[in-house]
Amino acid sequence: MIRVVMFDLGLTLIDAHDKPFAHVAEALATIKALKAADGKRLRTCLVSDFTMAEPPNAAQKARALFTDYLALLAPSGLRPFFEPVQRCITLSTQAGAFKPSRVVFETALRRLQVKAALAECVLITENAAHVKAVRSTLHMKALQFGPAGAAGVDFSDWSQAPALLAHLIAPDHASAAHAGNTHAAVTARLAAQGMTVTALEAGAQKGHLKAYGHAWHPVSVPGEPGLQHVHMTVPVDADVSLGPAGEVHAKVNAPAREHVAEATAFAVSLAANQQIGPPGAPRAAGATHEITTDASGQRRLVRKRFSAV
Numbered sequence: 001m002i003r004v005v006m007f008d009l010g011l012t013l014i015d016a017h018d019k020p021f022a023h024v025a026e027a028l029a030t031i032k033a034l035k036a037a038d039g040k041r042l043r044t045c046l047v048s049d050f051t052m053a054e055p056p057n058a059a060q061k062a063r064a065l066f067t068d069y070l071a072l073l074a075p076s077g078l079r080p081f082f083e084p085v086q087r088c089i090t091l092s093t094q095a096g097a098f099k100p101s102r103v104v105f106e107t108a109l110r111r112l113q114v115k116a117a118l119a120e121c122v123l124i125t126e127n128a129a130h131v132k133a134v135r136s137t138l139h140m141k142a143l144q145f146g147p148a149g150a151a152g153v154d155f156s157d158w159s160q161a162p163a164l165l166a167h168l169i170a171p172d173h174a175s176a177a178h179a180g181n182t183h184a185a186v187t188a189r190l191a192a193q194g195m196t197v198t199a200l201e202a203g204a205q206k207g208h209l210k211a212y213g214h215a216w217h218p219v220s221v222p223g224e225p226g227l228q229h230v231h232m233t234v235p236v237d238a239d240v241s242l243g244p245a246g247e248v249h250a251k252v253n254a255p256a257r258e259h260v261a262e263a264t265a266f267a268v269s270l271a272a273n274q275q276i277g278p279p280g281a282p283r284a285a286g287a288t289h290e291i292t293t294d295a296s297g298q299r300r301l302v303r304k305r306f307s308a309v
Contacts, residue, residue, distance in 0.1 A: 002141065002169045003036050003116040004043045006108060008099075008125035012145050013046075014076050021145075023158040023192050028081040030162040030188040034181050037170055043116075046082045047108045047123075049098050050091040062093045087111050100133035105140070122168060124161065128152050141168055159192035160247055167246020186211060186240055189248040195238055209240040216300060217255050219264045224271050230291060231300045232263040267301060276301070 007013055013024050034042040050069050053061035069091055073079050082088040088111075092098045095107035105118055122141040123134050131152070134140040143164055146153035155161055163185035170178040187197040190211055197213040217234045221227035234255040241249045270276050270289055277287030290304050 001037045001120055002042070002122055002165070003040075004045065004109065004112065004114055004121040005031060005165060006045055006047045006105065006121055006123045008123070008127065008130075009046060009048045009073070011126045012124060013078060018072070018076055020076055020078060021158055023188075025077065025081075026188055026191060027158040027161045028078070030184050031165060032081065033184055034162065034165060034169065042165075042169070043112060043114050044081070044088070045108050045112050046089045047099065047104060048089070048091055050093055052096075052098075053093045062091075065093050066091060087113060099127075100130045100138070102138055105134070105138065122165065143168075154245070155247070157192070159189050162188045163242070163246045163248045165246075167242075171246075182209075182242070185246075186248055186250070190238055190240075190250055190252065193238075193250060193252050195236060195252050197238075200240075203240075207242045209242075211238040211240055211250070213237075215252060215255070216298065217260060217263070219260060219267055221264060221267050221271060224268075226291065227267055227271060227276075227301075229299070230267070231298055232267060234259045234263050270301075277304070 014020050028044070031042065032044055036042055048069065051065050053059070053065055066089075069089070070079065070085060079085065090104070090108035090111050092104055094111070095101070095104040097103045099105075102118070105121065105123070109116055109118075109121070118134075119139045122143060123130065124143045124145060125131060126145050128144060131142040131144045134142050143154045143161070144152055145155060145158075145161075148156040150156075155164055162181075166178070166181035166185045169181060183200050186200060186209060190197050190213070195211070195213050195215045197211050199212040201210045201212075203209050213236060214233045215236045216231040217236075218229045218231050219227075220229055236252055236255050238250050238252045243249060274286055275288045277290045279291050279293070288303060288305050289301055292300050292302055294300060
C-alpha cells in the first residue's frame, strides 16, 4: 500500500532557473489531498541532495545548511507545500549520505514521523539512475519526470502526476479511496486544459468518464469595441478515459451554441446597463463586472460584485 510520496527538487519540481515547472503547484495541492488505500491521507515530503556537512561540528553545520536550503527554496513558492519543514524536508547532510542510499529515505520517514516501509513509498525524480536504484534495490515505487519522449520518462506534464499516483495507490480500482482520488486527478488534469469540473460521472465503458463544468470561451458583442474577443465562462463537458498507467486522456468539447449565445446576450445586457467598469479604475456605482487580463494575455469578463447598488 502506498503511504508516502517523496519528491526530488532540482529539475523535478523546479527547472534550471529555480522556477517551478508548469502545473507543479496545482499537482502538489492535489497530491496532498489524495488518500491511501486505507482511506488515510497520503503523506508527502521533499528529499534533496545538498552540501554535505563535514566534521568538526557537523551537526551545527547541517543546521546552517538547512537554513541555506530553505532560503534557496523560498523564491520558488513551493515551501508551503512542505510545512512544517523540520518534518517534511530532508537533506542528504541530515542523513549523512546521498541518494539513492537507503539511509536517506529512512531518515526522511523518521523526520516525517510516519511508520511506513520503503516499499510503501513513491519517489518522484528526474534522475533515471535513482529511479532504477530505488526500484531494484529498495523496492520503492518511482515515477520519472522528464521531457516528452525521453527514454524511461513516466510523465512530462505535472498535471498528469496525480493520476499516475492514484493508479499506484489502487491499480485495480478496488480501493474505497479510488473514486475520490480519480475525481481529484481528473479535475487537476482538466484544470490544466482550462476546464473547471463541477461533476464527474462514470461512462458507458470501463475506464471512461464524463466530466461537466465550465470554461472560458471568447465572445464578441456587436457595436462594443471593448467587448470583442473577450472571454466569458460557459458550460462545457469533456470525454475522459484512463490509460493503463492511470494517465488521463481528456477532450474538452466545444460549448453548445446556445450557451455561447446566452453568454453573449448577458454581455450585451451588462454593456447596455453600464455594468462593466473600466479595468484598474475605481468601480462605478452601477458596475458589477470588469474586464481583466490574465498572465497569458487573455481578456476575461469577470464579476466583481453581485449588486449594482
